Amino acid sequence: MESLFDEALQKRYSTIQEKVMMYLPMDQICFEALSKEGFNQAVKQIQAKTGSEIKVK
Numbered sequence: 001m002e003s004l005f006d007e008a009l010q011k012r013y014s015t016i017q018e019k020v021m022m023y024l025p026m027d028q029i030c031f032e033a034l035s036k037e038g039f040n041q042a043v044k045q046i047q048a049k050t051g052s053e054i055k056v057k
Helices: 002-009 014-021 036-050
Strands: none
Touching: 002 014, 002 036, 014 036
């Protein structure tokens, strides 16, 4: 999971990636620190990496 987030976000959206992974030492992934736009962008980038069709509202 960590490498998926790194691949999907680190190059273009490093700030979003840092916020999402800030709780990694506790084995948790956290989206609470993101704005709605940041969350949606993270999901879109992960979808692009995985080819997922999950819809974001």
